[in-house]
Amino acid sequence: MTVYILRRLLSTIPVLFGVSLLVFSFVHLIPGDPALAMLGEHATEENVARIRERLGLNERLDVQYVRFMVGKMTFEKIDKDDVYLTRKGNPCVKLAKLDKLTVCQHDSQVWTDKYDQNSCRKLGSVMVCHAGGVVWGDLGNSIHGNIPVSTELKRRFPATVELAIVAILIAILIAIPAGIISALKRNSLVDTATMIGALVGVSMPIFWLAILLMYIFGLLLGWLPTSSRLSVGVTVDHITGMNIVDSLLTRNWVALKDSIRHILLPAMALATIPLAIIARMMRSSMLEVLGQDYVRTARAKGLSEYNVIMRHVVRNALLPVVTIIGLQFGSLMGGAILTETVFAWPGIGKWVFDAISGRDYPIVQSVTLLIAVIFVFVNLAVDVSYAFLNPRIRYDS
Secondary structure, eight states: OHHHHHHHHHHHHHHHHHHHHHHHHHHHHSSSOHHHHHHOTTOOHHHHHHHHHHHTTTSOHHHHHHHHHHOEEEEEEEETTTTEEOBTTBOOOOOEEETTEEEOEETTEEHHHHSOGGGEEEETTEEEEEEOBGGGTBOOBOTTTOOBHHHHHHHHHHHHHHHHHHHHHHHHHHHHHHHHHHHHTTTSHHHHHHHHHHHHHHHSOHHHHHHHHIIIIIIISOOSOOSSSSOTTOOOOOSSSOHHHHHHHHTOHHHHHHHHHHHHHHHHHHHHHHHHHHHHHHHHHHHHHHTSHHHHHHHHTTOOHHHIIIIIIIHHHHHHHHHHHHHHHHHHHHSOHHHHHHTTOOSHHHHHHHHHHTTOHHHHHHHHHHHHHHHHHHHHHHHHHHHHHOTTOOOOO
16 A cells, blocks of 8 residues: 555656646736736836846746746855855855855845745755745745735635535535435436436536525525625634634634634535536446345345445445545635635635736646645545455555
8 A cells, every 4th residue: 555655646746747837838828918917008018028027927938937846046065164155256244044054145135035044955065045946835926916825825725625625525415315315216206306406506507506595595585694704803713724623623613603604605506516426426326336246145145225225335336436526626626716706705716816817827827736736636545545445455566
């Protein structure tokens, strides 16, 4: 199992590299100019050219891609005698200590203004410093506002994760029992109604359903709020960034109730499509397993119908369903843009929507790459879970 997981993790490197290259290429094929989007339609050509030069948009695409991946890098040889970080032709001035090294001044610019302590790494006798670069975990700054993408992503990402988790839980809790009942009562009225409902759920546009839920439960009935994550005056001490989890950890029951009320509508809208897909897959998988020889053998041995269904049928039917659940969870992470926009949910979906409108390349590239990483690790977790659901599956090599 360990060897299999390590091999899968190594195989993600070329996958993520390919994804980063495709994302970078497609983003730069989007019509529009970020500099023009910043300055407005009436900006002069000189101002646009100056902004493009400052953002590095006037460079070749291959140069921009390398800078996005590894950032701007400098390589400096370490003086072994006084262990100072020196720069050729310039005096070394003690400014700030970095482990056993002293950061030095160069061209009247303090290094610590450009490179923080976390952006320098010692490789043998060479100190490598960088500014930006996905490889180093630095996603750069946004074009609009010059805000660090990683900082904003850290603030918004828990909101999207929380919404996706609640949505997939709603889908699982409704879809799996519905699929089981539908398969056991094949061609009955219950089966027909379930499959019609699943077909409607797959076909229904999320933005239309979101507006419908807001109108019914928010405006007509007044049961649930239609926007934001918390009511005015309700606060949560953030630990994970997810309001429900943090409310439980801090035992803030008022915030817990308010968080659940705010997340229900967007989670229901987001859960509709995965709910329908999981229900249909569960029904199909159940029908296939019910016709297997070992199910008939189990019944012939005198096992109760409950044990036959739960121990032999459902467990084996869950294998393809788990795959669908993993893929749908990854899709929820990337497909929450419309839901978050309609409900003003402060997650990465609405953030990316605004970034696409403003041609903010660093945000779009970083979030897309993050979603690709999530997909890769979710698929790995799904594959590993097969061994627990079916003892016949082994990952020995």
